[in-house]
Amino acid sequence: MTVRDDVKRLMDLYPRIFFACHTRHVKDPRTRQVLSAHQASILDHLDDVEPTGVGELAAHMGVTASTTSLALDRLVRQGYVARVRDPADRRRVHVVLTEAGVRIKQASTVLDPRRIEALLRRLTPGDRRRGLEGLALLARAASEGRRTVRDER
Numbered sequence: 001m002t003v004r005d006d007v008k009r010l011m012d013l014y015p016r017i018f019f020a021c022h023t024r025h026v027k028d029p030r031t032r033q034v035l036s037a038h039q040a041s042i043l044d045h046l047d048d049v050e051p052t053g054v055g056e057l058a059a060h061m062g063v064t065a066s067t068t069s070l071a072l073d074r075l076v077r078q079g080y081v082a083r084v085r086d087p088a089d090r091r092r093v094h095v096v097l098t099e100a101g102v103r104i105k106q107a108s109t110v111l112d113p114r115r116i117e118a119l120l121r122r123l124t125p126g127d128r129r130r131g132l133e134g135l136a137l138l139a140r141a142a143s144e145g146r147r148t149v150r151d152e153r
Helices: 003-021 037-044 054-061 065-077 099-107 113-121 125-152
Strands: 081-086 089-097
Touching: 003 113, 037 054, 037 065, 037 099, 054 065, 054 089, 065 081, 089 099
Parallel strands: none
Antiparallel strands: 081 089
16 A cells, blocks of 8 residues: 555544544633634634734635624624734724634543444554554644644745
């Protein structure tokens, strides 16, 4: 088997595992308010200290500024995001996470532990160990790859 064959196999297998184990909704742990995956993704891209420009956020997420603005309107109404004017250019608007936005960002996780447990219970102890060892190898290679990319910058 070649590395290309292995790439194809990993690309086939990974989505099946991800979709079996990922959380379906992100909830505010305090209010139980459910956020869409898109809203949660926006929160993941924001910070509570460093403001992010709306246009910059839109470009990064690959959507229009107006689409981003509409999504931000709802997050502002829900109290998860605050708009702030750029002190250097009052025409520009930035967004920051509120305390509630930080709470959701910290509480949310991509994977649902109950789904992972159900998946692992379907395996024998030996298969479970081998599967986790394989994932550990991939995680180590991913970490080493990130360090290499960072060092090349």
